Amino acid sequence: MTPTGSGETDSSDPSVGAAALTLLLEQMPDAALCLLDSAGVIERWHSSAEMLLGHMAAQVEGQRLETLLPEERRFEAELPRALFEASARGRARFEAALITRIGQRRLCTLDLCPRTDGDDDVVGFIVLLRATGPRAATDAVSANENLLAAHRLNLTRATDEPAWMGIDLAGRIAGVGEGAARWLDCDAEDTLGRGIARCVELRDGSTWPVVLHRAVRSTAPISLDVTPVGTAAPVRTARLLPLRGAGGRLNGFTLLIEVFDTQPAPDPDTISPRVPLDRASDRAGVLAAAHDLREPLRKMQHSARQLQTTEAPRMSEDGRKQLVALRSAADRMQNMIGGMLRLARIDTAPVATEYLDLNTLIDDVRADLALLIEEHGAEFDIERLGTIRGEGAQLRALFQNLIDNSIRYRRADVAPVIRIRVDADRATDDTTIIHYEDNARGIESQALVFQPFRRDADSGDNGTGIGLSLCRRICRRHGGDLHIEHTDATGTRFILQLRSLPEAEGADPE
Template identity: 25%
Template sequence: MEPLPHPQNLDDQIRLKAIIDTAIDGIITIDARGIIETVNPAAARIFGYLPEEVIGQNISMLMPEPDKSRHDQYMVNYYKTGEGQIIGKGREVVGQRKDGSVFPFLLSISEARLKDKVIFTGIVHDISQQKKAERAQRESENKINSIIEAAVDGIITIDPRGIMEMVNPSAARLFGYEAQELLGQNISMLMPEPDHSRHDAYMDHYHRTGQKKIIGIGREVSGLKKDGTVFPLYLSISEVQLEDRKVYTGFIHDITHQKMSEERLRRYAAELERSNGELQDFAYVSSHDLQEPLRKIQAFGDRLKNKEKDHLSAQGQDYIDRMLNAAVRMQNLINDLLTFSRVTTKSKPFEKVNLDVILQEVLSDLEITIEKTGTVIERTPLPVIEAEPTQIRQLFQNLISNAIKFRREEATPVIKITSRLVQRRAHLTSTPGDEHVEISIEDNGIGFDEKYLDRIFNIFQRLEGQKYEGSGIGLAICRKIATRHGGDITAQSKQGVGTRFIITLATKHLQE
């Protein structure tokens, strides 16, 4: 008769059985041959069997191929060498359920040597849901990455120090880099001055004070390409708090074409506003009603002069000469109007023009007049811009001729020609029409009262009456040329002291 179990041992066994039976993870014991001896409810449930369906069977029944066929050999090798691939180690493996489906689980196996045999206990932790969640997360990440990779707009992520951690292809392409050239670099490398130098201080100020200048706010800024080109972009930045740090994501939308369209509309509106009145005047004075009578006056005047000369007194011949001279002046006036109208439509494509060369050619054309009047020309270098050379030549010709014409007899005429680059709006120098050259042509002539400033650029306006030759249309042509070149013209003057004309011309122009 066997001795009765010690009460303490019996309590331990009951407690142990209760723990095993209620465990969430599966617990399976096998003997040295791989035969299943015990299976707790969780293990049976995980594999889809009843306990009695697996007890006494080889553990390989719970394995898919190729592990199923290899298991017995694995046990043999373990006994021969003592080297186990999984015994004493936890690892991820694949199990096979009763219905044939396979699933991932974490398996840890321990070896226990009893009095008369060796048994192995496996702890089975089903990670199907975890793997499913991981797959879903990977899918989500892949989807997000695909969206980022394929996005038309640039997307850049930086850390709190401004170091770029992620750059999508559109952002790299937009700035003219390969993505690997940007990763690990400070975002300020993509900014022109003064933003380039200010960025680190801005980040530091934000971290200290929380005051936002651009984070969470969309605004227009300028970007700097690898080749040095500056371009306008719309930037919106979002701040994301991760577990241990913050990151900032910038969404970059190139607005070059938008700015070009705005510039085109701006020029069109300015041109339309200024030309409406002028075109009405031109249509009136150059109509058939003006030209037809003029042709008759000239025709009949010529007949009187040539055929009736002998029948006219000396005074009558003088009247006819005066009439014909007036008709010539009228014809010149009409020709000037036609010249004015031609400026309205750009006849030739804009090209790179060296303003210094154009100015030198104009001064050469006026050389005799300059020498005769003793005019002194003082000039500084002018830049190269995109322009229509014929119109720029006409602009310089008119203004310099005027400066010589309206000189003071008692003073040596001095004409100073200078230039400087200006911007209509800061930080958008790449927008066509935004960057201008400002040209100053200053004389020490008779000047005029600035209360007439609005009049002098209108056609037919002559402040000096008949004292000086001309139709009074030259400055109107100058303004039309400046407008066609994305700029304008104005003047500063004082009677008896001189006049300074200020012309602005865009350095770049829209491609038609």
């Protein structure tokens, strides 16, 4: 330590280093600095970052860095992937457009360097932002990858086959095996999209972001002690492995839970009423309730129509408005009940398969929607799509919902244009990949669009918000899936994956 009054400055003083860094960044107007925690949340927004992008520290600190990405890129997981790559290699680079305070896009390069604690665990990141141009960036949204096969490939690396869970790069549950669902004592579908920390507790006091970064830096699976959140279940040992695709690209993580003990099935006569019913029983109860609700609802609609015809002239203006609102609510409820029944039938109806020419099938759908198509001048550009063995009624419903949505949610003063083509490069003997693209006004929330009964509050129509959920169910019933490849204010591009079904009726394909 330099004696006080010597005129020299102690170089170990942190304030000196901070001042020197600020002075350096002032000479680099296109560079900025911020600090993230291990989950990618902004811990410190340097004054240089305020100068570069305009956001004040109070506005962005405590927010994930992804919130500064354009909306269409926030679900790509490219930034979380770069953070994990920085953990594994000591440094990573990420290029993207960032949104400035006034809403413009500025193309930037982000250099990422991990910060570690005394145990060499990653506790955060230093991020150097460098603006490479003020121009708007065109950000391609890559198609979602089917990671189920990759998770199963990770299972082959284990000596046994424990219960497994897939975790995406944002720390959300992306897949759950049957053994893990039993261990969690929940329906596998109920956990999808939930944060892993809300379902699985680490017993050593670590946090999930820290152990995920620890996993990508390890050359072998790391061992964890885990238990389901909020239960008295015994602690289990789990192994965490990075999930990598072709070329070593990080796609997420697989959690392998060693659940060796098995419990006998409970006596049906002793099941507590608090224990959830199985999915088949739940579905049967929902169907019965839906059917029972239809009759009193029809009477309500009939009474509302009679009142509107006979009593409306004697009502006040406010009374007439309330009567119209009542009838509209009853009609929408009837539509929602119909949607519930349609969704249930997708899962429960036997599959009567046949060979179908997809172009002929779509022509039939266009004939059914002829009045809607003619009214709005919808145009079609459809390639030769080939044939598939599937359930005709379901596949007709699939394309009818997609086309109906494209026209219903068209942009004002723009004629609907729908393009359908096959991706021959990715197709196989029994798998068809179809790109469906429209020029409608886009989808506001990709996170909610496939959830039943979720709909755009500003859509101005009487839809139930069930169409795309129904479409995804049909694709999955045919062994594939439905994804949004791109959406913005000028249109949406879907990817449909369909597999030919076997001739015999049977259980749902996996």
